[in-house]
Amino acid sequence: MKGVLFDFDGTLTRPGLIDFMAIKRAIGCPPEMAILEYIRLKPNKERSSLTEILEVHEAKAARLAVPNEGAKACLSTLRKKRIPTGIITRNSLKSVVSALRQFEGITCGDFHAIITREGISPKPSPEGVFKAAESMGCLAEELMVVGDFRFDVIAGKRAGAMTILLTNGERSTMLPEDPMPDYMCRHLGEVVEIVLDTITSP
Ligand SMILES: [Mg+2]
Structure with a gap:
């Protein structure tokens, strides 16, 4: 990964x-x-x-928008470890740019890919995951896709990536017919631990 x-x-x-x-x-x-x-x-x-x-x-x-609990710490840890990060969303680029202004110390430039709904088939299509992988300099199967909704897991799985479903302490949004996420986390802090455990050092 x-x-x-x-x-x-x-x-x-x-x-x-x-x-x-x-x-x-x-x-x-x-x-x-x-x-x-x-x-x-x-x-x-x-x-x-x-x-x-x-x-x-x-x-x-x-x-x-406000950063999710642990989001700033998670992103700065990954940045320090030089692990490339990206964003994939069904939202517009305008919304992402606007919301990221509330993330003190984090800018759009920190992400190796920002994939929004413009010009691609949105999740659950795997198209954006492939596009992100290209920008991030790796293969889709070398990515960990992290999201709070079933479409995130489905898009990641269809692209051959590993997936983490973030539940934020709520009920899972997955349906019985959906592929299983590789991991389930309540908090972004747990996501960092999994990523550091599975990362391939450059
Ligand atoms: Mg979401």
């Missing part, structure tokens, strides 16, 4: 800031359906107005 690829919302940021159910209500998306996939099904004109509503919610959440 050579690098760590983090989901953003609810993984590096404190969970619960984006109210996905409120967004779904606002755009008429059925509760069981994923937001981006719902919007994608709509005709062009409607798609752009629904995207605008989504972006208003995301921008607000990004302004209020």
